[in-house]
Amino acid sequence: MMYQARNNNQYGQSILRGLVTPEKAKVHAQTLANSLRKKFRHLSRRFKREGIDCFRLYDWDSPDIRIVVDWYAGRLVVAEYERKQTGPWYLPQMAAAVAQVLGVTKDKVYIRRRHTNIKDKPRYKKLNIRGERFKVRERNLWFWVNLSDFLDTGLFSDHRETRIIIGKLAKDKDFLNLFAYTGTFTCAAAAGARTTTTVDRSQSYIKWAKDNLLLNGLLSAKHTFIQSDVKKYLSRAASQGKRFSLAFVDPPSFYKNEREGVSFDVNQDHPGLIRDVLKVMRPGSDIFFSTNHQRFKPHFEGLAIKEIIKLTPKTIPEDYRNRNVHNCWQIKT
Numbered sequence: 001m002m003y004q005a006r007n008n009n010q011y012g013q014s015i016l017r018g019l020v021t022p023e024k025a026k027v028h029a030q031t032l033a034n035s036l037r038k039k040f041r042h043l044s045r046r047f048k049r050e051g052i053d054c055f056r057l058y059d060w061d062s063p064d065i066r067i068v069v070d071w072y073a074g075r076l077v078v079a080e081y082e083r084k085q086t087g088p089w090y091l092p093q094m095a096a097a098v099a100q101v102l103g104v105t106k107d108k109v110y111i112r113r114r115h116t117n118i119k120d121k122p123r124y125k126k127l128n129i130r131g132e133r134f135k136v137r138e139r140n141l142w143f144w145v146n147l148s149d150f151l152d153t154g155l156f157s158d159h160r161e162t163r164i165i166i167g168k169l170a171k172d173k174d175f176l177n178l179f180a181y182t183g184t185f186t187c188a189a190a191a192g193a194r195t196t197t198t199v200d201r202s203q204s205y206i207k208w209a210k211d212n213l214l215l216n217g218l219l220s221a222k223h224t225f226i227q228s229d230v231k232k233y234l235s236r237a238a239s240q241g242k243r244f245s246l247a248f249v250d251p252p253s254f255y256k257n258e259r260e261g262v263s264f265d266v267n268q269d270h271p272g273l274i275r276d277v278l279k280v281m282r283p284g285s286d287i288f289f290s291t292n293h294q295r296f297k298p299h300f301e302g303l304a305i306k307e308i309i310k311l312t313p314k315t316i317p318e319d320y321r322n323r324n325v326h327n328c329w330q331i332k333t
């Protein structure tokens with residue numbers, strides 16, 4: 001069965017819009033393969049020199065081919081931004097073309113369907129429980145990734161350059177990592193920081209973050225891991241007089257916890273979140289605030305801060321064609 005998008009023409013007749021026929025799909029597969037062959041040659045050499053195992057090979061480069069291809073140390077994640085013009089056969093066909101041109105066997109190709117409208121979609125839900133994880137390198141750091149069980153893999157490579165900035169700034173600081181996910185920023189800060197505090201509401205991601213620290217030989221008593229809702233943690237930390245000198249704050253675009261009666265929409269709620277973070281920061285600190293909401297509208301006016309510097313798109317790696325993959329600011333207190 002083929003999915004079809006329909007429009008009405010001036011006579012009220014139903015017409016098809018942008019339908020991807022099997023013939024068109026063959027052209028897409030060929031275009032994708034040609035583009036990847038060239039790009040892989042260029043990027044793999046360059047990243048190998050830098051000790052980077054994971055990078056983006058195709059980033060919806062052509063408007064008709066809504067595919068994203070990521071390389072994970074010899075494995076591939078091929079994703080399609082969901083749409084009605086293609087059927088369930090389309091993504092496997094694109095994945096097969098990509099695998100063939102890069103000489104990757106079928107068992108090392110993982111396909112993902114992504115939604116452009118993510119509100120109310122449970123992004124961090126488990127897809128599988130195969131538990132296959134393997135190590136990948138990003139310069140001087142190693143991370144565990146899992147391509148089979150979740151929509152996201154454990155590593156957001158679009159923040160590769162931001163990790164360097166945090167790593168350099170962390171020396172002798174008390175680092176707070178909020179919405180920490182698998183703790184990749186904690187790993188970047190861990191060697192130099194005086195202390196680190198890693199907060200995420202998911203127990204599995206807190207464990208993953210500890211495993212990442214251990215993998216880098218960095219797990220020690222100066223690192224604290226807290227499974228908590230961020231808002232609740234910040235209010236507790238403020239009343240206990242905890243203070244930090246560097247923070248990385250990377251909330252999801254939306255979240256809802258009906259049981260606890262909490263919900264968050266980054267567009268509406270980021271000023272309040274930053275205000276809560278400011279209550280636990282010492283004067284002279286840096287807060288890095290990041291979001292991957294594609295239609296984010298910043299409202300930083302009225303915050304009690306010294307300066308705010310927009311870091312993106314300068315910090316977005318060259319393999320990301322989408323220069324809006326995330327937006328990131330450095331806030332000085």
Ligand SMILES: C[S@@+](CC[C@H](N)C(=O)[O-])C[C@H]1O[C@@H](n2cnc3c(N)ncnc32)[C@H](O)[C@@H]1O
Pocket residue numbers: 124154155156159178179180181182183184185199200201202205228229230231250251252255
């Ligand atoms: C966008 S990811 C953060 C990515 C991370 N900064 C990185 O670069 O690897 C969002 C994370 O926020 C966590 N999260 C969602 N809602 C939360 C809440 N209310 N309190 C704490 N963590 C939450 C999720 O479990 C997930 O790990």
